Amino acid sequence: MSSGLEQIRRHRRLRQIRTVRDLVQECRVEASDLIAPLFLQDGGGRPTPVESMPGVVRHTLETLVEACRELRGLGIPGVALFPATDPALKDPLGREALNPGNLVCRAVRAVRRAVPDLLVFTDVALDPYTSHGHDGILTPDGSDVDNDATVAVLAKMAVLQAAAGCQFVAPSDMMDGRVAVLRRTLDEAGYPGVGILAYAAKFASAFYGPFRDAVGSAAAAGTRALDKRTYQINPANRREAVADALCDEAEGADILMVKPAGPYLDVLHELRGATRLPLAAYQVSGEYAQIQAAARNGWLDLVGAREESLLAIKRAGADFILTYFARDAALFRAESGKKNGVA
């Protein structure tokens, strides 16, 4: 008797045996694909936990260096540094950003000295330094961020970070024209080798909430959510995001980044087809927090959800990923001897 199934295509053939599944796996996430974002705070004391991001702390310079050594040992190629600036040092112009002895510049020097083969990406934006929490200087009536005045400050900030020794500056501000000005200013200042990782398609996202707690930029807005919609991209707009990203390429960016990552895989995928530059994706604080929170409630398997979320970002087209899971994911690979992220 025929079952009626003789002619069907048996997809399950390639899924029967672990070895075959591994052989036909289309993408993998290795420790070498992951960049760890790290938060910094000043002062001796102990690192302080970020409440909304279990497992994440604001490092002191001392623990930062230890963490960087460990990450490098685990095969992580680089870190992205974000300062939680002492509120007493914040002002409406974000002047502390231009202090060559500020926390980030000191941290870059310390990390480069202690772990010379770890890449250091520095954030170019004013929000950790402004009393109002915006990424730039406000217009005289305070209603908006002044694009061109902000870009002029960002360029100086990038040169200070390059002088401190970072290999990449990463403008996360979303001002227009900043990549061109950063490139020209870095070249003129004698840093033609310092690269630009452009936050090329950065959306006005609710998923940045825990990050704003971590660096203290949320406090400025009080109980209101900080509204960055006059510079970050509308979450509804894919075409606009791709156009903006390609503009960063034309201005001289070395690597383009999409942020957040998980909710914007379509943007990542389309940008992959539109550029030949390397692509990064930032799995942001809220993406991390939601997986951690669900796992803590026993509602999701932490390792499974973490690994799947990272694989999806690579599959969509990212060459590498900024993720708060970097250390745990690298540790998992080191301990299990697994080459890819599938548990």
Ligand code: PBG
């Ligand atoms: C701001 C900046 C933000 C993040 C990185 N740089 C937040 C914002 O735009 O308010 C968010 C990263 C994260 O959520 O993990 N320049």
